[in-house]
Amino acid sequence: MKIVVQVRLFPDASQEAALRDTLHLCNEAANVVSGEAYRFRVFGKQALQRLTYGRLKGMGLSAQPAIHVARKVAGSYATVKANIRAGNLGKPGSERRRKAEGKPVGFRRDAAQPFDDRCLSWQIPDRTVSIWTVRGRSGRIPFRCSDAQYAMLSAHRRGESDLVCRDGEWYLYATCDIGDVEVKEPDGFLGVDLGIANIATTNDGTRHSGRGLNRVRHRNQRLRAKLQRIGTKSAKRLLKVRRRKEARFAADTNHRIAKQIVIEAERTGRGVALENLTGIRDRVRLRKPQRVTLHSWAFHQLGAFVAYKATRSGVAVVYVDPAYTSQACSACGHVAKANRPNQSTFRCTSCSFAEHADVNAARNIATRGVADWAAVSLPNAA
Template sequence: MKIVVQVRLYPDAVQEAALSATLKLCNDGANLASGEAFRRRIHAKRELQRLTYGRLKDLGLSAQPAILVARKVAGAYASLAGRVRAGHLGKPGTRRRVQAESKPIHFRPDAAQPFDDRCLSWQLADRTVSIWSVGGRLTRVVFGCSPQQYATLAAHRRGESDLVRRDGKWFLYATCDIGDAEVKEPDGFLGVDLGIANIATLNDGTRHCGKGLNRVRYRNQRLRTKLQRIGTRSAKRLLKLRRRKEARFAADTNHCIAKRIVTEAERTGRGIALEDLTGIRDRVRLRRPQRVTLHTWAFHQLGRLIAYKAARAGTAVVYIDPAYTSQGCSTCGHVAKANRPSQSTFRCASCGFAEHADVNAARNIAARGVAGWAAASLPNAA
């Protein structure tokens, strides 16, 4: 399993100028390679490298950075093709898809640039790195990280690291390859119902309420609308300062919830059953006031964090079909819209069973998780 460790760089003035020039040159080269890839419809790594290597070298890049720039461009086009196949840019002929496919991919002057071990070396004992730049090798660039991040870097760092400049600060995103923990045979499953009113609800009745998170989002949305309406320089400056604050708050909340869920599953020896919510934004139709809530809800991030933390703990995770989990009775199995008289209430029209709607849905998810795990284990048993 691969994870990314983010460390902060603390370059001095000379080093910072060299890093800025390096990022700009690398992204100038990426735009050059992107233009050639678009014109000639060549997106494979090796072919694009052969096509652009000489011109990238003439631009001022050394051999290995030139190769990494070509690979970055090829990866960007592969990512674009994947988004098109998945339908994330709409159907053929839609405005968004036409715009994406009708011009070369553009790289910002400070877009992230990958470095491998030929261009970047870590001196973990000194907490410094040595990195290639257009002005020569930069040595003893200081970095800072937590003790846990340091231990992960020392034990598991492998492969490339990305140089990133964000809000005037410098970071390295280091790839760490952590061996997969052996998945333990689960003793039942912990069903997790992801929602908006309650971010996550477990089949044992535990609810992680989304009221506080949604209140922060609504407040940020109102402030964002107000500042955009004002449109002054100071308002735009404040918008820029606040642009990542909400995302950091939501990510921290999701991390905490995911950790609690995985810890509970690990403590009780159970697996985790999650709904497969792929494409939910395209399937669900909501009134205009509800759309912002759905489209700013980081449910995909929460599910991804649960899966990643479970993999590190050796906890089994299964994805189930979410159809009718909120309308089906977890006691008798009766499915009907009438079973949900309100958002938070479930009352079975057949057997009379009553429960909080999200808890009932989580019980259905847990039951489907048990069935899904048994079905997946049958071929192995045979």
């Protein structure tokens, strides 16, 4: 499996100027390639490279950066096409889809640029890197990272690294290729119900409350609205400083929750069963006050964190159909809307079984996880 390790660069003034010029030129070139791709309807990596390579070289890019620019553009169009197929950009004729299909993909001046080992070399023992720039080799640029990240880079770094400038700070996102861990045969599944009131609930009864996260989001939402109304330079400066604070807080919360879930599954020899929530934002209909909460809810991120941590630990992961998990009784299987008199209560109208609604849903998810795993593994066993 592949893991991305982020390290921070500390270039001097001349190195920073060279890096900035390089990013600007690469993304200017990417916009040129994107226009050509859109004009001639050429989106394949090799075909786009053949179409634009000479022009990219004429703009001042050397061979490998020119190739990576063409590949970056091709990858962006592949992402747009995949989103259209998945329905993420709306139905044919919708305004959002028309915008996506009606113009070339654009690249910001400081958008990330990939480099391979031919134009970026790591001196890991010295904690420095050397990068190709439009002004020649940058010389050794110091980088810093945690001890765990350093160990990961030393043992597993492979392939490309992305150069990123974010809020005036420079980073490299290095790809580390870790050998696959054999998935252990699970003795049952730990069902995980993802929600808003409770971010995650397991069928063991553990509930990770979303109250604190939602409180932070609502406070940030009110503060953003207030600063936007004020509109002064200092207010805009404060908005810029705070813009990623909530995302970092949510990611840290999701990391901690995912770690606890995977540790518990590994300790008990179980797999993890998650709901397949693809397209939930398009399916769910909510009142206006609830929409902000749903659309800022990082359930996909939490699910991704659980999946990759489980993969690294050899814990099996299955995705189950979430239909009626919140309305079905985990004791007798009876399905009815009336089983959920309110958000937190489940009371079966058939057998009178009562439980916290999220715990009951997690039990249903765990049961479906066992069934889905059996359906996949038994044919292989035969």
